[in-house]
Amino acid sequence: MSENLCPSAGERARAPSSLAADIVLTYFIVVVLLLYRMPERLQQGYLWAEDATVFIGQAYKFGAHSILMPYAGYLHVIPRLVAFTYRALGADPQGIAIAFAWTCALLTASVCSYLYAIAVRYVPRPAAFVIALAPVLLPHTGESWLNLTNLQWTLGPLLMVMLLDTLGREHSDHLFARCFIVLVLAFTGPFSAILVPLAVPGALVASRREKGLRRLAPFLIVLVAGLTQLAIYKFANDRHPQHPLSEYFHYPWIETFLNNFVMESLFVPQVLPATGDSSMYAALATLVIFLACVLSPAGRWRAVNIIALAMTVALWMLGVVRNDAPAVAVQWFYDGVARYTFTPFVLCIWALAIAAAKSPLKLSRYVAVAFLVLLFANGATRFHAPTMPSKITVQPDGAYLIEAAPGSPWHTTVKPGR
Incomplete structure (x- = not known):
């Protein structure tokens, strides 16, 4: 393994107490950020869509068998385990919204802490903190936070990092x-x-x-x-997608990616150039500068960033197809599709953090930091997570009607003890 990718002697010698303190700090920062950005969800409870109809409803109906039940084309073991555990403990269904929101918050904090523990073995502490906090600092509407339905978007990037860490x-x-x-x-x-x-x-x-x-x-x-x-x-x-794949051969991939992913992630609408040639030239120039920056590290770090960039584009394209575009464009600030930009943004932030830490060019390091500041500032100033409280009511027969945001048809009826 190249020296660039293996931990340095100084990083290996980091005191366990110092590492433990940093991990605890990361955990604390994530919880505080989630509380600051979405206090209503953690104070009042939050359930989103399939949280009720799929995870809660099927956990109560099928018990342990629900853990291995597929939904939307794949298994969801961790959300299923959370729902089944709550049901198996016999907890009051009226508290399930708050319990699930806090469970997701603590799982998110655990993921970020684990990311820090891995990243700090290879990059300096500031870059490791950026890598660890990427899942809660990226531009996002809050769609993927604090609900079991979209917990996979936070968990998925950790799987990739664990594979790279194995190497x-x-x-x-x-x-x-x-x-x-x-x-x-x-x-x-x-x-x-x-x-x-x-x-x-x-x-x-x-x-x-x-x-x-x-x-x-x-x-x-x-x-x-x-x-x-x-x-x-x-x-x-x-x-299944509403449109056949053949239709996407004619989709304006490059123009849409440049506008909806590159430019809108970095700049507020007021500073974006008007549509037309000026917009395209500005987007291309931004992309070229970004690529020159993240590809400037040498050796295996460049290979890691190439993998991250390739996955960024592939995941964004999968999101376009999965969302049945072009009816609805995949944009980070648009509720209902923001989840498809979540992991691509995480990967881009990681690539920039690596460039800031490992690039041999001072200018590239400064540019990487500038891109990170733009990403985080744009997400912070344009962030919105509308309050959509769940509703849990007791029925005459002792069952509980659980209604999740955003409303009908996302509801289920469960009865404790079943």
């Missing part, structure tokens, strides 16, 4: 624990299927290193889980 580690320590985390992540959402192209070459590289068979385990788990999720999507998916 970067000098020893295969804590293998069983890491494999268990990889397993539950891989069967939560579509990311193991998306990461199959990364897991295959990763497995080949890992097999040639010291204790290669042990290092293979996380990659094999992702491969098996990814192929399983693809099979479920193929044979048990009840949701």
